[in-house]
Amino acid sequence: MNRIVSLKWLLARMYESDVVIVDCRFQLGKPDFGREAYEASHIPGAVYLDLEKDLSAPIEEHGGRHPLPDIAQLTGTFSRAGIGNDTRVVAYDDQGGAMASRLWWLLKYLGHEEVYVLDEGFSAWVNAGFPVNAEQRVLIPAQFLATVQHNMLVEMDEVREKLGHEHVTLIDSRDGARYRGEVEPLDKAAGHIPGAINRLWSDGKGAGGKWKSADEQAARFEGLPKDRETIVYCGSGVTACPNVLALQEAGFSNVRLYAGSWSDWISYGDNPISIGNEEQPSKA
Structure with missing residues (x-):
């Protein structure tokens, strides 16, 4: 199964109704960087999920610097982002695919198969001359049921x-x-x-x-x-x-x-x- 999709692959499918594009940009030590970058410019229709606020749990004595979120909380996050069990999800970042891969893994862990990482990332999308805007999508919640792997x-x-x-x-x-x-x-x-x-x-x-x-x-x-x-x-x-x-x-x-x-x-x-x-x- 192909887990990486090209810029052109997404360009051809970005407006299809079952596709949710997720912006995962984030920089360690700069907690607002990703959200601010998203609000300034992103792939049209993309939603934003933050590594520390959405894709990690609060830090405790054990569990590491980015503990896994509670399953119920994570399921709710995905549902509110419009990700349902039949949604095709494409994740991107500008950090070499690290943050997008975190989302890829979390969705796989919850039993979601149709999730992909965008090759090259946001800067390459911009450099290719593909469309961007600052409009924030109106989120229509979807039903996401987890089957934990x-x-x-x-x-x-x-x-x-x-x-x-x-x-x-x-x-x-x-x-x-x-x-x-x-x-x-x-x-x-x-x-x-x-x-x-x-x-x-x-x-x-x-x-x-x-x-x-x-x-x-x-x-x-x-x-x-x-x-x-x-x-x-x-x-x-x-x-x-x-x-x-x-x-x-x-x-x-x-x-x-x-x-x-x-x-x-x-x-x-x-x-x-x-x-x-x-x-x-x-x-x-």
């Missing part, structure tokens, strides 16, 4: 239980310096979960900002068995989502998100931490 999610205790398990692959999606524990600009402790290997999420995009092909994604994860349970995390569970998408594009069949990710892992004082590079897996 529990197998897509893994919690901290399960990750801990599976440390060192030979049939589990653990992937850290952060920058290499953060993974190795050399720097940590956001969280209280540096390093990574023991046994994790490093695959930077943004390496799933080519030089021009387009998502890599399925074969190119597969090359990023070469040597990792595609049928093995693969657990993906990042700093707060957001930029892991593009890697989840990329792994599925590459043919991996059992990919799970540790949504709390590193910021949740280190909130438990007795969880082990590793520094430096882990041994790379041998090719299967």
Whole structure:
């Protein structure tokens, strides 16, 4: 199944009645940036969903910096945005697909199949000369009924239980310096979960900002068995989502998100931490 759609694909379908376009632009440390950018200019008909206000729960002691929303709350958010069970959803951002992939994952997690990420993002849409405006769509609520896909999610205790398990692959999606524990600009402790290997999420995009092909994604994860349970995390569970998408594009069949990710892992004082590079897996 294709999970990435082109600018021209959306241009041809943007006014179809069953399509909802969602603007997911957001910048860490600038909580109003995305909403203000949306209000200034967006793809016609798009609705706006904010990473921290709509697609995350409030921060608590555990759960990480972007905890998963309550299922009922999230279902209500989607319903109010006009997303029903038969809606085709196209998500975009201007952050390399990270925020749009978060929405993609959340909808998949609630059992919604017809959800896609727009290739390249908003700036590329503008640069292509495609239409934008500042008009805000009148939202007509839709009925969204969740069928939660529990197998897509893994919690901290399960990750801990599976440390060192030979049939589990653990992937850290952060920058290499953060993974190795050399720097940590956001969280209280540096390093990574023991046994994790490093695959930077943004390496799933080519030089021009387009998502890599399925074969190119597969090359990023070469040597990792595609049928093995693969657990993906990042700093707060957001930029892991593009890697989840990329792994599925590459043919991996059992990919799970540790949504709390590193910021949740280190909130438990007795969880082990590793520094430096882990041994790379041998090719299967």
